[in-house]
Amino acid sequence: xxxxxxxxxxxxxxxxxxxxxxxxLDFFHDGVAAISExxxxxxxxxxxxxxxxxxxxxxxxNEMRSYSELADVPVVIVSSVEIRAxxxxxxxxxxxxxxxxxxxxGFRAKIEEVLNAA
Amino acid sequence: xxxxxxxxxxxxxxxxxxxxGSSALVVAHELKAPLSLVRQLALSLELEEDKDGVxxxxxxxxxxxxRALRQVNDLLKVxxxxxxxxxxxxxxxxxxxxxxxxxxxxLFAFNRRELRINYRNRRHLVVANxxxxxxxVYNFCLNAMNYGGEELxxxxxxxxxxxxxxxxxxxxxxxxxxxxxWREIKDxxxxxxxxxxxxxxxxxxxxxxxxxxxxxxGADFGLIRHRDGTSFYIDLPLSGQLCLV
Numbered sequence: 307x308x309x310x311x312x313x314x315x316x317x318x319x320x321x322x323x324x325x326x327x328x329x330x331l332d333f334f335h336d337g338v339a340a341i342s343e344x345x346x347x348x349x350x351x352x353x354x355x356x357x358x359x360x361x362x363x364x365x366x367x368n369e370m371r372s373y374s375e376l377a378d379v380p381v382v383i384v385s386s387v388e389i390r391a392x393x394x395x396x397x398x399x400x401x402x403x404x405x406x407x408x409x410x411x412g413f414r415a416k417i418e419e420v421l422n423a424a
Numbered sequence: 425x426x427x428x429x430x431x432x433x434x435x436x437x438x439x440x441x442x443x444x445g446s447s448a449l450v451v452a453h454e455l456k457a458p459l460s461l462v463r464q465l466a467l468s469l470e471l472e473e474d475k476d477g478v479x480x481x482x483x484x485x486x487x488x489x490x491r492a493l494r495q496v497n498d499l500l501k502v503x504x505x506x507x508x509x510x511x512x513x514x515x516x517x518x519x520x521x522x523x524x525x526x527x528x529x530x531l532f533a534f535n536r537r538e539l540r541i542n543y544r545n546r547r548h549l550v551v552a553n554x555x556x557x558x559x560x561v562y563n564f565c566l567n568a569m570n571y572g573g574e575e576l577x578x579x580x581x582x583x584x585x586x587x588x589x590x591x592x593x594x595x596x597x598x599x600x601x602x603x604x605x606w607r608e609i610k611d612x613x614x615x616x617x618x619x620x621x622x623x624x625x626x627x628x629x630x631x632x633x634x635x636x637x638x639x640x641x642g643a644d645f646g647l648i649r650h651r652d653g654t655s656f657y658i659d660l661p662l663s664g665q666l667c668l669v
Contacts, residue, residue, distance in 0.1 A: 316535040316570070317461055317488060324481075325468055359571065386456050406460040410468040 307421055308332065308347060312340045312366065313355040313384070318405075322353065325410045326417065335359065337366030344376055351400075351421055356385040367397045380420045384408070451499065454629045458492035487531045491566070498559050498633045505640050510553040512641060514663035517550055517557065517592050518543055521580045524561045528569070537569050538577035545582045550590050550660035556637040557592070557660070560645075563630035564594035564656045572596030572653065585659060589644075593657035634658070 308330040311322050319333055332347070334340035336359050340352075352370075356363035363383065370376045380400040383389060389402050400420045403413060465485045472478045501510070525539055532539045550557075561580065568578035576597040583591045634656070638645035644659040 314570075315457060315461075316537070317458075317484075319536075320480075320484065320534060321461065321464055321468060324471060324477075327471075386453070386460055406456060406463065408464075410464060410471060 307350045309351050309353060309417070310334060310340055310343070310349040311353045312337055312358065312363070313353070314357075314359045315355070321410075325414050329417075337361045337363065337369070341366065341369055344370070344373075348375065349379055350424065351417060352379055352381045353417070354381050354383050356383060356387055356389065364393075364397065367399070371398060378424075380424050382417060382420055384413070450629060454495060455492055458488050458495075462488050462492070483530060484534050487534060491531060494559075494562065495629065495633075498563070499629075501556070501559065502633060502636050505636065510556055510640065512551050512553055514549040515552040515554050515557060516548055517545075517552070517582050517590060517660065518548065520554060520557050521561055521582065521592065524558060524565055525580060528562070528565050532569055532578075535569055536574055537572060539565060539568070539580065540577045541580045543582045545584045545590055547584055547590060547662055549663035551663045552641050552643070552660050553637075556641055557658075560634045560637050560658050561592060561594065563634045567630050567656060568594050568596035568598075571598040573598045581655075587659075589659040589661055591657050591659050593648075593655045595650075595653060595655040597653040631656070 309326060310332050311319075311326075312334045313319070313322075314335045316335065322333070323331060332343065332349070334343065338360055354363045354366060358366070361369075363385070367381060370379065370381075377398075381398070383394075383399055383402045384405055385402075386405045388404070391402065393399065394402050400423075401416050403416065408416075462485055465481050465488070469478060469481050472481060521541060521543075525541055528539060565578065565580065572578045573596075578597070579595045581591070581593045581595060583593070585591050635645050638658045641658075642661060646657055646659075648655040648657070
């Protein structure tokens with residue numbers, strides 16, 4: 307299973323590598339690079355931060371959803387900013403997790419659940 | 425091709441503070457990220473099966489919390505600048521930069537980044553406050569770590585200036601600073617932390633602190649936009665005292 311992790315805070319990369327051990331992970335520090343890569347490789351799921359260098363996570367979501375091939379890729383938002391739950395419906399997001407309150411096990415379980423449901 | 429802006433030491437950075445609500449928002453945002461990461465790393469220790477893994481995570485917890493503590497200490501220093509607690513004295517910028525690079529080496533390594541030094545100055549002593557200069561260089565380096573690319577190492581440079589000053593700069597090879605921020609710094613807006621929305625992922629707190637300290641030391645603070653990255657710098661006046669190092 308291939309997961310794209312889009313987060314410009316490089317301090318989190320090592321954390322994702324360890325908690326999501328066993329998955330094929332591709333890391334991107336901005337949304338533009340990630341979307342470009344999606345032309346080549348279609349991810350099974352996307353972990354997306356919202357505050358990114360360049361276009362925000364919401365801009366990335368909008369762009370993704372405009373392509374029919376990427377419209378149904380499950381996205382899990384993982385962010386330090388508070389995000390209204392209704393946005394999950396607006397943007398077709400599978401889950402919204404808060405970096406400050408989630409747990410590594412809970413995060414991994416949510417990713418597995420999203421992948422199984424896809 | 426490069427473009428440069430200088431926020432002058434005298435006058436551009438007049439004392440002006442943010443409203444409490446806005447300040448608190450920026451500080452809270454700045455500290456939430458490392459605190460969240462420390463918590464996640466601590467919780468993830470139980471996933472590690474060998475000693476090397478535990479050690480690596482422990483080292484990252486220490487490095488991340490030290491970074492957050494330094495930010496808090498810098499903010500405390502900003503609050504106490506008006507008390508004139510920081511005396512200006514002859515300082516060797518090479519020694520200060522060596523300290524910063526030594527301190528940040530681990531953090532850069534965790535982020536798969538590299539930080540190099542490139543000293544070209546022939547004159548050695550500047551008039552500065554050692555603690556404040558350390559903080560300025562530290563914040564420049566953190567900025568380079570966050571925004572520099574993986575391919576080329578960031579560099580701490582010290583050079584002599586024709587105007588008789590010494591420039592301490594940190595060069596990164598990452599995405600260029602957006603024009604809007606470049607203009608804000610030119611206009612002295614860095615007197616306040618940049619709004620979060622202006623550069624997603626950054627509150628501008630590091631630049632705000634660096635600008636405040638540069639102003640206090642009578643130094644010029646600015647940035648150079650390169651086609652392949654950015655240099656943030658501080659130009660410090662030379663000390664007439666002989667260097668014994």
